[in-house]
Amino acid sequence: MAEEEKKAPKKIVPKKYPMPEQKPEERVHNFNEVPVGQDAQTAILEAQRCLQCKRGPNRKLCMDGCPVEIDIPAFIKKTQEGNFEEAIKIIREKQNLPAVCGRVCPYENQCEGLCIVGKKNEPVGIGRLERFLADWERNEQKHGKIELPAPTGKKIAVVGGGPAGLTVAGDLARIGHKVTIFEALQYCGGVLIYGIPEFRLPKEIVRSEVDYIRRSGVEIHNDYVIGKLDTVDDLLKEYDVVFVGTGAGLPDWTNLPGENLNGILSANEYLTRVNLMKGYRFPEYDTPIRVGERVVTIGGGNVAMDCARTSLRLGCKESVILYRRSDAELPARREEVHHAKDEGVRFELLAAPLEFIGDDCGNVRQVKAIRMQLGEPDASGRRRPIKIPGSEFLIDAQTVLIAIGQSPNPLVPMTTPDLKTTKEGTIAVDSEGRTSKKGVFAGGDIASGAATVILAMGDGKRAAKAMHKYLTEDPSWPSPEVFEKLSCEM
Ligand SMILES: Cc1cc2nc3c(=O)[nH]c(=O)nc-3n(C[C@H](O)[C@H](O)[C@H](O)COP(=O)(O)OP(=O)(O)OC[C@H]3O[C@@H](n4cnc5c(N)ncnc54)[C@H](O)[C@@H]3O)c2cc1C
Numbered sequence: 342m343a344e345e346e347k348k349a350p351k352k353i354v355p356k357k358y359p360m361p362e363q364k365p366e367e368r369v370h371n372f373n374e375v376p377v378g379q380d381a382q383t384a385i386l387e388a389q390r391c392l393q394c395k396r397g398p399n400r401k402l403c404m405d406g407c408p409v410e411i412d413i414p415a416f417i418k419k420t421q422e423g424n425f426e427e428a429i430k431i432i433r434e435k436q437n438l439p440a441v442c443g444r445v446c447p448y449e450n451q452c453e454g455l456c457i458v459g460k461k462n463e464p465v466g467i468g469r470l471e472r473f474l475a476d477w478e479r480n481e482q483k484h485g486k487i488e489l490p491a492p493t494g495k496k497i498a499v500v501g502g503g504p505a506g507l508t509v510a511g512d513l514a515r516i517g518h519k520v521t522i523f524e525a526l527q528y529c530g531g532v533l534i535y536g537i538p539e540f541r542l543p544k545e546i547v548r549s550e551v552d553y554i555r556r557s558g559v560e561i562h563n564d565y566v567i568g569k570l571d572t573v574d575d576l577l578k579e580y581d582v583v584f585v586g587t588g589a590g591l592p593d594w595t596n597l598p599g600e601n602l603n604g605i606l607s608a609n610e611y612l613t614r615v616n617l618m619k620g621y622r623f624p625e626y627d628t629p630i631r632v633g634e635r636v637v638t639i640g641g642g643n644v645a646m647d648c649a650r651t652s653l654r655l656g657c658k659e660s661v662i663l664y665r666r667s668d669a670e671l672p673a674r675r676e677e678v679h680h681a682k683d684e685g686v687r688f689e690l691l692a693a694p695l696e697f698i699g700d701d702c703g704n705v706r707q708v709k710a711i712r713m714q715l716g717e718p719d720a721s722g723r724r725r726p727i728k729i730p731g732s733e734f735l736i737d738a739q740t741v742l743i744a745i746g747q748s749p750n751p752l753v754p755m756t757t758p759d760l761k762t763t764k765e766g767t768i769a770v771d772s773e774g775r776t777s778k779k780g781v782f783a784g785g786d787i788a789s790g791a792a793t794v795i796l797a798m799g800d801g802k803r804a805a806k807a808m809h810k811y812l813t814e815d816p817s818w819p820s821p822e823v824f825e826k827l828s829c830e831m
């Protein structure tokens with residue numbers, strides 16, 4: 342048994358301190374953030390639930406589950422003492438977007454999934470503490486001046502200003518390299534800006550985190566599409582290295598009959614119209630968005646939950662999730678599923694669409710679906726959904742949202758002929774984020790396929806380290822065969 346557990350017969354508070362949130366009946370009528378955040382006293386009490394465990398040779402703890410390796414016990418210790426300034430400093434050593442990750446990280450599968458307290462009780466609310474500290478820093482204006490070292494003279498281009506690109510940019514700027522981000526949209530943030538709705542992640546918070554990166558010395562060119570205005574080869578003439586973090590923004594479709602009817606949208610288009618183009622504030626913002634009485638969302642991940650909950654806020658009478666497996670397999674974060682259920686989203690589980698049926702004017706009116714049962718586990722480890730013959734049924738719908746997945750953005754690979762890709766369209770990278778093209782690194786969803794914010798940031802961190810090494814001590818590069826193999830294996 343570890344030392345602190347022997348000498349600390351501390352009585353553990355079994356449950357996390359509650360997170361205050363807007364009531365479901367109120368929040369379905371607004372886009373304000375749902376959880377409103379804990380106060381300082383509650384954060385200190387939550388931090389006091391932590392046992393301050395030490396790592397052992399065979400003992401994993403919270404920080405082993407963190408893809409960016411935050412020293413979690415250390416920042417919690419400072420929080421227990423009420424020293425929030427030191428606590429957030431410890432987080433910022435490893436983490437460029439704490440206010441974002443404190444809101445959207447899948448903690449339950451990461452740090453909190455390994456928390457020792459969580460073995461018998463609810464784990465320490467690490468995510469809530471991270472959120473509290475980042476908000477405290479912003480509200481108290483403790484961002485302060487960022488000390489930067491002398492310039493190294495090296496120039497780096499980052500393509501894409503999502504979590505992966507922002508992490509690379511922040512990390513490299515803070516060691517003195519000159520970094521420029523080229524971002525296709527009018528704001529940086531990637532999915533954080535155009536995909537995740539305001540009620541989960543206020544855009545003001547993303548902008549404040551992006552501002553922190555800008556203040557670290559990073560130059561940002563918005564409305565700049567690489568592959569259209571310049572290519573990666575053009576960038577390599579001016580910059581010493583290039584990082585590609587262009588994400589997985591290409592929607593997947595069902596390819597079922599009727600999918601091109603009016604009123605059927607990809608989740609990406611729908612959420613972009615609402616989040617980036619402020620469709621929910623029409624006519625103040627010039628983005629019309631009509632949902633009708635019933636919206637059916639196909640899919641069961643975070644993207645599907647965002648679509649279904651957004652639809653309620655846009656005024657539909659019923660918002661339905663159609664998902665082919667059962668509740669236990671829903672890939673969305675549990676918290677998001679609970680929020681959706683509390684708000685009244687109807688879950689039509691173990692059901693898959695077969696066809697979309699329209700009226701004479703080409704507008705969608707119904708989804709024809711079929712009931713499913715679960716068979717043996719498939720390659721993904723989840724039980725395979727099997728159609729039940731004769732169980733077809735119809736659901737009325739004026740809007741259908743397709744949220745079944747996203748593929749990598751193809752523009753940069755298409756315009757960079759010697760960049761090897763996998764059969765899924767991701768850029769093939771080695772463990773350091775190096776691609777088949779010397780001097781070009783890649784990471785985040787464009788290399789892993791659609792994943793999570795923190796995994797994209799983890800990729801960014803690894804790539805930043807490797808880019809620094811390449812620029813300062815070891816310019817060697819793996820042989821072409823390595824990438825040949827990688828592109829076949831994946
Ligand atoms: C609706 C939705 C909800 C999600 N919810 C969660 C969640 O709750 N928790 C979680 O952890 N993850 C969530 N995710 C996944 C997560 O957001 C992504 O894994 C993460 O954003 C990937 O980061 P990235 O930097 O690789 O790519 P992105 O965030 O996609 O950023 C890529 C950026 O590159 C830009 N770009 C693309 N092509 C070019 C080009 N040619 N030139 C210049 N710029 C270009 C894009 O405009 C974009 O800004 C969600 C995803 C979606 C779509």
Ligand code: SF4
Nearest residue numbers: 391392394403456457
């Ligand atoms: S594992 Fe849990 S209790 Fe132990 S240090 Fe980490 S947060 Fe604290």
